[in-house]
Amino acid sequence: MTSNLVRLFTAAIALAAPGFHDGAAARDLPTAAAASACLTPAAWSSLDGERPRVTSALPLLTEMAKRDVVLLGELHDEHDHHRWQLQALAALHVQRPNMVLGFEMFPRRVQPALDRWVAGELTVKEFLEQSQWDKVWNLPAELYLPLFEFARINRIRMVALNVDQQLTRAIADKGWEAIPPAEREGVGRPAAPAEDYRDVLFQVYREHPARKGTADDKAARGDAAFAHFVEAQTTWDRAMAEALARALSAGPAGEKPLVVGVMGSGHIRYGHGVPHQLRNLGVTRIGTLLPVPADFNCEDVRTGFADAVFALPTYAAAKPEPPRLGVRLDEDGGAVRIANVTAGSLADKTGLKNGDHLVEVGGQPAKQLRSVIASVRAQPPGSWLPMRVKRGNETVDLVVKFPPAP
Numbered sequence: 052m053t054s055n056l057v058r059l060f061t062a063a064i065a066l067a068a069p070g071f072h073d074g075a076a077a078r079d080l081p082t083a084a085a086a087s088a089c090l091t092p093a094a095w096s097s098l099d100g101e102r103p104r105v106t107s108a109l110p111l112l113t114e115m116a117k118r119d120v121v122l123l124g125e126l127h128d129e130h131d132h133h134r135w136q137l138q139a140l141a142a143l144h145v146q147r148p149n150m151v152l153g154f155e156m157f158p159r160r161v162q163p164a165l166d167r168w169v170a171g172e173l174t175v176k177e178f179l180e181q182s183q184w185d186k187v188w189n190l191p192a193e194l195y196l197p198l199f200e201f202a203r204i205n206r207i208r209m210v211a212l213n214v215d216q217q218l219t220r221a222i223a224d225k226g227w228e229a230i231p232p233a234e235r236e237g238v239g240r241p242a243a244p245a246e247d248y249r250d251v252l253f254q255v256y257r258e259h260p261a262r263k264g265t266a267d268d269k270a271a272r273g274d275a276a277f278a279h280f281v282e283a284q285t286t287w288d289r290a291m292a293e294a295l296a297r298a299l300s301a302g303p304a305g306e307k308p309l310v311v312g313v314m315g316s317g318h319i320r321y322g323h324g325v326p327h328q329l330r331n332l333g334v335t336r337i338g339t340l341l342p343v344p345a346d347f348n349c350e351d352v353r354t355g356f357a358d359a360v361f362a363l364p365t366y367a368a369a370k371p372e373p374p375r376l377g378v379r380l381d382e383d384g385g386a387v388r389i390a391n392v393t394a395g396s397l398a399d400k401t402g403l404k405n406g407d408h409l410v411e412v413g414g415q416p417a418k419q420l421r422s423v424i425a426s427v428r429a430q431p432p433g434s435w436l437p438m439r440v441k442r443g444n445e446t447v448d449l450v451v452k453f454p455p456a457p
Contacts, residue, residue: 124316185421292328
């Protein structure tokens with residue numbers, strides 16, 4: 052698998068971690084620089100042969116609607132990926148209205164909020180608050196709201212696929228065996244990953260933001276830390292696969308629903324991740340559909356990558372970017388702490404450090420993750436944002452100077 056795909060997967064993992072504001076890497080897409088383009092813009096291509104084959108949407112999605120589980124990939128902060136997902140969902144729903152829609156974006160503990168949303172009992176604001184949207188993902192809710200509204204107006208059951216990120220972090224730190232069974236949220240031990248998947252995960256491990264400042268040449272596949280990293284990532288895959296498999300249960304009428312999973316493409320590509328764990332659970336009728344840019348590298352678009360891809364045409368308009376600090380934040384007991392500062396980021400240049408506790412942002416108390424994120428996103432280009440942090444026994448005043456618009 053090429054280094055471009057590794058960067059895509061790395062970006063997906065980084066964005067999925069709470070508090071990562073730097074989404075620029077997600078647009079470091081593999082393009083046709085190394086190979087001529089082989090995809091037709093604004094068209095589906097089947098990957099059942101030596102080369103991608105343009106196919107009509109109707110027969111493709113009719114076949115997908117016959118599967119038990121269909122997985123729709125994404126880069127989390129790409130608007131067009133979610134517009135494509137909505138289009139695919141609508142086509143699948145016409146053929147299989149008995150549908151369950153699972154989201155990587157939600158941990159299991161917020162399932163009651165999803166149920167109340169679909170039942171029409173919550174406003175958008177209440178839904179986002181009760182699902183702890185900003186605390187878990189720190190991405191603009193506008194990216195996903197059309198999908199959530201689609202589920203609500205069609206009364207499609209929404210399922211939280213993920214586990215609490217404290218669990219995957221604990222596994223990454225200590226390993227699966229060190230976590231008491233009662234703290235694993237009912238997730239079974241993941242099936243061993245394929246060696247190809249381990250290869251990708253090793254590259255992700257080397258480039259992971261949490262390892263910034265370490266010597267990559269000291270990272271080895273035999274390291275206990277890498278083994279724990281693999282266990283954490285495959286637990287993430289396993290949790291989502293188990294939630295999807297449970298959703299296949301037949302309803303009162305005895306008809307199994309079509310279960311659709313919305314998740315990062317890194318969990319789907321080449322049948323590794325979630326498809327691998329689903330097969331281990333006995334679910335084999337799986338469809339995998341991915342969005343890719345029209346100039347995606349042909350070396351990567353081959354049999355096994357997915358069942359089919361949709362080639363997104365070039366997006367000519369400039370995409371507005373919210374200010375990015377380049378930090379991972381944690382909320383702990385009414386305080387917001389900087390867990391990690393990305394080397395070379397705006398936060399790094401400002402002087403913010405790992406372990407700093409935010410006291411004030413823009414003159415306002417920094418007690419909640421979502422208020423800090425909102426303050427940062429609200430800053431226009433070229434503006435200054437004062438911050439006060441607690442560093443050990445010292446209080447430090449800093450000013451984040453956002454660069455002017457290009």
